[in-house]
Amino acid sequence: MEVFEEPKDLEKSGSGYVQEECVIPCPFDCKLSDWSSWGSCSSSCGIGVRIRSKWLKEKPYSGGRPCPKLDLKNQVHEAVPCYSECNQYSWVVEHWSPCKINNELRSPRCGRGTQSRRIRCVSTADSEGGGVDRSLCNQDDAPPETQACSLLCPSECVMSEWGTWSRCPQSCDPHAMQRRSRHLLRPSLNSRTCGEDSQVRPCLLNENCFQFQYNLTEWSTCQLSENASCGQGVRTRLLSCVRSDGKPVGMDHCDQRNLEKPQRMSIPCLVECVVNCQLSGWTTWTQCSQTCGQGGRMSRTRFITMPTQGEGRQCPTELIQQKPCPVVPxxxxxxxxxxxxxxxxxxxxxxxxxxxxxxxxxxxxxxxxxxxxxxxxxxxxxxxxxxxxxxxxxxxxxxxxxxxxxxxxxxxxxxxxxxxxxxxxxxxxxxxxxIQSFENQDSCPQQVLETRPCTGGKCYHYAWKVSLWNNNERTVWCQRSDGLNVTGGCSPQARPTAIRQCIPACRKPFSYCTQGGVCGCEKGYTEIMRSSGFLDYCMKVPGSEDKKADVKNLPGKNRPVNSKIHDIFKGWPLQPLDPDGRVKIWVYGVSGGSFLIMIFLVFTSYLVCKKPKPHQSTPRHQKPLTLAYDGDLDM
Known part of the structure; x- marks a missing residue:
């Protein structure tokens, strides 16, 4: 509730009021840029995110609509899930080169060696098979570019290549086995036996056997049409297929296993349109609360005609204004x-x-x-x-x-x-x-006391109450829960202090002792603290007097009073004065040290210039002193 106080330094008009100009600053809302275009999907296989952003253009002030939460770069971001097919890019391999024997001097040319081939990453949508950046393909599935090979000598056994492993059951039971085989192409001419023609291995989960399941993202934010800023929109979520080791795979792996799919992938949503708070005009002033005398008040009100919606400007809290009435005898x-x-x-x-x-x-x-x-x-x-x-x-x-x-x-x-x-x-x-006569005191009855039962009685509790501070003093009293001020009932140990003191005392201009027991500055001034934590001085806040002043002129308004003294020391690397014209602490230290050095020099000069006293020699014929002990212990 806003209260109009009557100034005391202006003349009253014929209506009985003092009038002076005042300015209430208009609120200015936070301004952000338009949304940027959506970025590309962060994943080339499976589910990723796309991000767009907008940045801060102007900050709010004077009660304007606040900004949303910004990052360190004063930007706000919006992310939505996206899905990329895992088979968009695939590896293409060329034929193996001839086997290169490691030992070139060996004859005939047979034995172990190496062979290589070229691999490329291509887009499946490109019918010509042009190569793309290799990072777009799944690096875990990249085929090897080199392998070991061997050229069998004429006398050695020749076996065919290994066949493919048999499929494991869908449950990946470790007791189940995979098998593969090969067959003999040419027997050995010597007595050596050929290698094994079959192999088995257990079906181990996430090694040679995998399970698959659908992965569902969270609901996205409410997405509107291209040119809309509020209203009806759609929230979506995406579906992908994930292998049991966490690797995203194509949807066909999950579709082949007839897994259950979620039904709803989109739902409608609503983004509230920004509506600023709308207020009615002020009503006429009410009649004075008192027909005469001082202390009467008049009031007027305004009402909220349209409440705030979305991120609109909030309604003010001051809906009632008051002012004093003219004094009538x-x-x-x-x-x-x-x-x-x-x-x-x-x-x-x-x-x-x-x-x-x-x-x-x-x-x-x-x-x-x-x-x-x-x-x-x-x-x-x-x-x-x-x-x-x-x-x-x-x-x-x-x-x-x-x-x-x-x-x-x-x-x-x-x-x-x-x-x-x-x-x-x-x-x-x-x-x-x-009793009118002392002789009749026995014939007159004593005090008569009557009691009666009653209902509705209650237990009271007591609390300390305090007034506002006035020159670091306030009134403290005990009040019962029914509002009656009493002299007992409150705990003496919990009694609030009636006098507050600051140590050291607050003697700086425009300073006062705060309730916390430390020195603070009056309204319109800001505290400049020392390294010890005590108040150094109070500096006037720019713009506290004239809110309409231009910000560029504030340094000129707050120039210290003793600016001529500052001009004398202008250009010095060390300034001996504070912005308010007072001498800094280090100047006192330098002055004290200079004084001690001067005293030391004067004392040293005195010792050097002082004449030495003549030496007094001992007389030649001096009678020696003889002591005699008479047995007294006090000697």
Whole structure:
């Protein structure tokens, strides 16, 4: 709630108000660039992501719509899943070269050697088979470019190439076996036996046997049409086939095994359109809360006609404004005190009391002293005869005079630690007898006390309350949970401090002692701290006085007062003055060190220039001193 305070240094206009110009800065929203085009898919086989981005153009200020979360480069990114077929690129191999025997001198030309071939990565969509970058093909499936070979000598056994391994069961049972075989082409001419013609190996998971399953991505962000910024869109997810060792493979591997596919791959979604908060105009000012006197308030309100939607500008919190009313004098009738009881024809018994009334003017506050004025200013007299006169009595000697009953107290319960020990409470009231004569004190009863049961009583808890700080002092009091201020009930150990002190004291200009016990700066100034953590000085914040000023002119506005002294030291590598014109600490250190050096030089000069005293020789004929011990231990 915004409150308009009345300035005290300007003259009032005819309406009773002080008027001065003010500026409320308009909010400026965060501005981002348009989305960039989508990048290529990060994976050439299986599921990857495509990314687009936009960057910050202008930051928000004065309550404008904030920016989304940005990265270190002031950019925001959006990623969507993408899928690339694994068989888009494949390896193409050429024929093996002739086997090159390692030992060229051996005759005949037979034995072990090596052979090579050329491999290329090609696009399956290219009918001409042109080569592409080898990184586009799966490097794990790259065929070997060299292999060992052998040229059999005429006398050696010749076997055919090994056949393909038999298929493992889909469950990859390690007890199941794979087999392959080869057959004899030419027997050996000597006694050597030929090699084995069959081999077996167990079916091991992720080694020579694999399982396959579908992999489903998370839902993407809501994708709109090309030129839309809000409204209906679609969220999608992608399906791929993954081998049991985590390697993405073509979809045909999963399709051949008739695995269950998910049904829904896209769902509709909605992106809320950006709608800024819309407010109604201010209503007219209400009537003053008081018909006269000071302290009255007038208020006006505005309402939210359109709430914020999406990332629109938020509604302000100030929907109510208040201002003080013009002070109008209060005229009222005031009754005087009752006179003494007037009796007719006696010293005790029944009599009459009277009181008078007068017209006064005041400002409506309790502390203000009312001043009597003419009765015509108060208008018609509202009092009746019974208000100005009443019966009274003066007790005769020996009578016992009783006071009226007091008000019933509040319903009280017996409680321990906030818990009631009973369901029915008690109320009490009392009246007292006034003894007119000391001799009749035995005949008059004592104080009369009445109690009655009550319901609705409750246990109270107590809390410390504090006022606002005023010159580092505040008022501290204890308040009961029903709002009654009391003198007991709160814990003395938890009593808040009423006086705050900062050590060292805050003597810098525009500084004050904060609630945390450290020195801070007033509004409009920022703290400049020393390396020790204490306040060095308060520097004025640029633009705190004139918010309409251009930012480029702020350094000129905040130039120190003693700028002429700064001009003297302009160009020095070490500046002896702070921006506010005060001498820096190291200057004091240098001055103190120079003073000590001067004292040392003066003292050294004194010792060097001082004349030595003449040497006093011992007299030639001096009688020696003889001591005698008389047995006294105190010698």
């Amino acid at each position: 209060c005229y009222s009738w005031v009754l005087g005190n009752w006179s003494a009881c007037k009796l007719e024809g006696g010293d005790c018994g029944e009599g009459v009391q009277v009181r008078s009334f007068s017209c006064v003017v005041h400002n409506g506050s309790i502390s203000h002293t009312a001043v009597r004025v003419e009765d015509a200013l108060c208008g018609e007299v509202p009092f009746q005869e019974g208000t100005l006169k009443q019966l009274c009595s003066v007790p005769c000697p020996g009578d016992c005079h009783i006071t009226p009953w007091s008000e019933w107290s509040q319903c009280e319960l017996t409680c321990i630690d906030g818990r009631s020990l009973e369901t029915t409470g008690r109320q009490s009231r009392s009246r007292t007898f006034i």
